Each structure stands twice: as C-alpha cells, then as structure tokens.
Amino acid sequence: MKLNEKAVLYIPDGEKETKALQRTTHLAISAHQDDIEFMAYAPISECFGRKDKWFGAVVVTDGAGSPRSGLYADYTDEDMKAIRIVEQKKAAFVGEYGFQALLAHPSKAVKDPKNEEIIDELVQILKATKPRFVYTHNFADKHDTHVATVSKVMAALRKLNADERPEKVFGCEVWRDLDWMPDDEKIYMDCGEHPNIARSLSGVFDSQIVGGKRYEIAAEGRRLANATFSASHACDTYSALNYAMDLTPLMTDPTLDIAEYVLGYIRRFEGEVRAKIEQFTEDK
Numbered sequence: 001m002k003l004n005e006k007a008v009l010y011i012p013d014g015e016k017e018t019k020a021l022q023r024t025t026h027l028a029i030s031a032h033q034d035d036i037e038f039m040a041y042a043p044i045s046e047c048f049g050r051k052d053k054w055f056g057a058v059v060v061t062d063g064a065g066s067p068r069s070g071l072y073a074d075y076t077d078e079d080m081k082a083i084r085i086v087e088q089k090k091a092a093f094v095g096e097y098g099f100q101a102l103l104a105h106p107s108k109a110v111k112d113p114k115n116e117e118i119i120d121e122l123v124q125i126l127k128a129t130k131p132r133f134v135y136t137h138n139f140a141d142k143h144d145t146h147v148a149t150v151s152k153v154m155a156a157l158r159k160l161n162a163d164e165r166p167e168k169v170f171g172c173e174v175w176r177d178l179d180w181m182p183d184d185e186k187i188y189m190d191c192g193e194h195p196n197i198a199r200s201l202s203g204v205f206d207s208q209i210v211g212g213k214r215y216e217i218a219a220e221g222r223r224l225a226n227a228t229f230s231a232s233h234a235c236d237t238y239s240a241l242n243y244a245m246d247l248t249p250l251m252t253d254p255t256l257d258i259a260e261y262v263l264g265y266i267r268r269f270e271g272e273v274r275a276k277i278e279q280f281t282e283d284k
Contacts, residue, residue, distance in 0.1 A: 138171025
C-alpha cells in the first residue's frame with residue numbers, strides 16, 4: 001500500500017505487512033483514536049485469541065483537536081498527535097489486532113467532501129485486506145467528523161468491484177446511540193466476552209479520560225444498559241450489547257440516496273411510536 005507520508009502502520013505480532021493485511025476478517029474504520037474500542041468491541045472480542053479470525057483497525061484522523069487538561073494541559077497539537085498514536089498502539093497490542101493503521105489526516109480534510117485522497121487510501125486498505133465484515137460510524141451520529149468519516153468509507157466501498165466487497169457493513173453507535181431504531185432492524189453486537197479486555201482497551205486512552213470525560217465508564221454503561229433494556233418482556237440474553245445499523249445496501253446499490261436511506265429508519269421509528277400511542281389512546 002502507498003499511504004500518505006504521515007501514516008503509521010503497526011502490526012503488534014510482527015507479521016509481515018502483506019500477510020498481516022490479508023488475514024483480516026473483521027475491519028473497523030473510525031474517525032478518532034478510541035472510537036474503535038468503543039464502537040467495535042464485539043468484533044475485537046470475537047477475534048481475540050483466534051487464528052482463523054483477525055481484527056484490523058484504521059483510524060482516519062490525527063487526533064490533534066482533542067481537548068486536554070491535567071497532565072496534558074500544556075501539550076501542543078503535535079504532542080497530542082504523538083501521545084494518541086502511542087495510546088492507539090497500546091490498544092492494538094492489548095486487543096491482539098492483526099494490524100493498526102493510523103492515517104493521520106486533519107479533521108478538516110476528512111470533512112472536506114472534495115478530498116479524494118482519504119477515499120483512495122481506504123480503497124487501498126479494503127483491497128489489501130478484503131475483510132468479510134466492515135464496522136464504521138453510522139450516518140445518524142451527531143459528531144461531524146464521524147459522519148464525514150463514514151461518508152468517506154462508503155465512497156471507498158462503492159469504488160470496489162463486487163468480488164472485492166465485504167459481506168456486511170455495519171454503522172455503529174458512538175456519539176449517539178441507536179436505541180431509537182426499531183428492534184427488528186437493529187444489529188445486535190454481543191460485547192459480553194472478555195470484560196477484562198474491554199475495560200483495558202477503553203482505559204488506555206488516558207489523554208482523553210484524565211480531563212474528566214469518563215469515556216471508558218460511559219461505554220461500558222451503554223453496553224450494560226443496552227443488554228438490559230433491549231427486551232422488556234424477557235430475561236437478559238446479553239451481558240453487554242452494542243447496536244449497529246446495516247449499511248450494506250448503501251454499498252451494494254450506489255444509486256441509493258444515503259440521507260433517504262437513514263431517514264427511512266427514522267420514519268419507521270416515528271410510525272412505530274405513533275402506532276403504539278394510538279393503540280392505547282383515543283387520539284386517532
């Protein structure tokens with residue numbers, strides 16, 4: 001692969017690049033360092049300790065714009081870029097990722113709809129890895145860079161030939177959860193395995209947590225809440241759960257309008273709420 005000069009490719013077990021990429025079965029592509037560990041723990045745990053399944057991870061931005069306080073209060077943007085690379089490598093090592101790519105693009109570049117460089121890099125990675133499953137942000141997320149990132153991911157997926165595409169593409173929850181989606185349309189991602197590893201992965205991002213944003217607690221809390229509140233009339237099936245939106249149709253049919261596809265979920269949720277209200281009131 002020919003990535004940009006600032007990009008970093010880290011292979012925790014020291015495998016050669018080509019083989020490390022080719023063994024990938026589950027690939028996560030996120031905007032920021034730590035997004036992957038929060039949104040894609042299910043595939044991380046599914047691949048953990050396995051030799052027939054390998055998790056690969058790509059972070060698109062450089063992390064320069066993150067808030068900082070405490071130990072990191074006086075860190076420059078360049079300092080933060082460096083520390084966030086170290087933290088992400090720690091996560092990749094602990095989680096036994098097959099590889100970790102950090103593309104190091106500024107957020108403003110990711111949010112530029114005309115920027116083709118990022119799309120081209122993602123195409124290279126997707127062709128080199130040919131994963132069965134891709135995990136990324138969902139289009140209903142409230143973070144601008146997350147939505148911009150999944151837009152770049154979808155543009156890259158749509159450039160692939162049919163035989164190069166993954167089987168499934170999942171849009172995961174980070175800055176807005178997906179509890180609002182109709183239950184029969186949610187993708188249920190089991191995060192209950194290896195809870196010790198889940199906590200370790202979330203906890204290595206000290207530069208993001210020390211300032212008072214307890215992401216690691218929030219991420220675990222969401223998973224626990226999802227597991228309990230996923231079903232109102234049944235005992236818990238999961239001990240920890242993340243939700244995802246199926247983005248596969250947007251890849252396989254490039255003529256689909258992305259906004260209309262996502263708004264379809266919202267309209268169906270609206271219809272579900274209306275029907276339940278009307279079932280138990282006279283407001284019909």
